[in-house]
Amino acid sequence: MSTSSSGSVHAAGSGFAPARLGASRPARPAQLDPALVNQIAGGVDPEQLSDLAHSTAASLLDRVHHTEDPEVVRRVLTLVDMEGVDLVAELWSHAEPDSLPGILWRLYMLRTWMTRDRESISRLWRMGEPVATAASAIAGVDQAPTEDDIARTADSILSGAFTGDFAVALERASAFCDVIVAGIAAEAKRRNAYLEHRTDGHAQRAAIARMLHHAASLRQSAEDFRHGAILWRRGKLE
Template sequence: MGARPSRPGQLAPGLLEQMAGGMDPQAISELAHVSAAALLDRVHHSEDPAVVERVLTLVDREGVDVIAELWSSSEPDSLPGILWRLYMLRTWMRRHRDSIARLWRVGEPVATSASAIAGVDQAPTEDDIARLADSILSGAFTGDFAVALERASAFTDVVATGLRIEAHRLVVSANNGAAAESDVTDEDALRTKAARLMHTAGNLFATAKDFQHGANLWRRGRLE
């Protein structure tokens, strides 16, 4: 009988108890960097598809709160910070695949370099978005890490553009409503929704820059 496969996707119960009781911020930071590097290294040196699958679905099985304890407070120009953003991107894409597919079609109406970099068709379906979510994250572990980050950056940037375009359309609708002396409450609701979309778009544009910066750091051997 062969050796029992390791389970890099699981966290030790003792570690979880320590985190629940509160750990020193410096200790958490050190643990974040060590765990991120170990996880990435383990999968890069494994040819076992089951290992890749367990790491890919880490958040699904362990829960987002547990992973957040380790990585969410890490800086975006660090390996744990970037891995946290990649996992959250996958979770978000899979949960909102339908609306994200629509936003891509709005933000990228004509195939451009972003389509080629991200690996997305001009008019992706929600299933295409789910597959892409897995592809970007698994590519980070099994392929060129910098390329995976560039794909994530290109994709996030286009979706953010889609949100900004939709926000602009809502503002135009609100202004047209005002000209027609329609219900002011409806106009306010449109502007409020537009403001929320713009806020989300701003966060996504910032995340896209984090991914691109992470790719540049990785290529220079400075993402730790």
């Protein structure tokens, strides 16, 4: 995640953000207007970029809501995979978390992170949600999810944002982040207990500090998703 004053998914460079995908993406994006890409490559002023962010986010969401073509849904779902994070980041990563492009950016980063780190995330879920609770039901995750369950949930949350109730998708994303935060806290507590009487654990303590920093970022992301759901229901997420 890139830097942001909100400290959310948008800002967690070491946690949520996918690895840079390089220049292997197709020259012509499947979902974005080539003229728009040329504008970005040539540089635009911040106000123009903000306008582009809002218009492309709204257009993409509207297009998928009004299509019955599963291929369109698949292409939008894998937008970051196909086009590379750099292009999408150029459009949306600087948008505020209480805006449509800002929330869509966070949803895409959540999916990318869940897909990439599904093994560790499934373990953290089991630590954060040892028994089924309301969060399990909201997020749509089993009590003991496998790696494949995490990947399916990632796709389900993002596709639900485009094809279902957008606010519900944001609430699912928020609940998911909450459980992972609890899992990180449990893991940090376990590691701290192990290191309590040791004097040679500097690297481990640094790792714990990074974990807790990541948890704080995810906690803010959960708040951003919850607030986005409220704004969407009020017709104020633009």
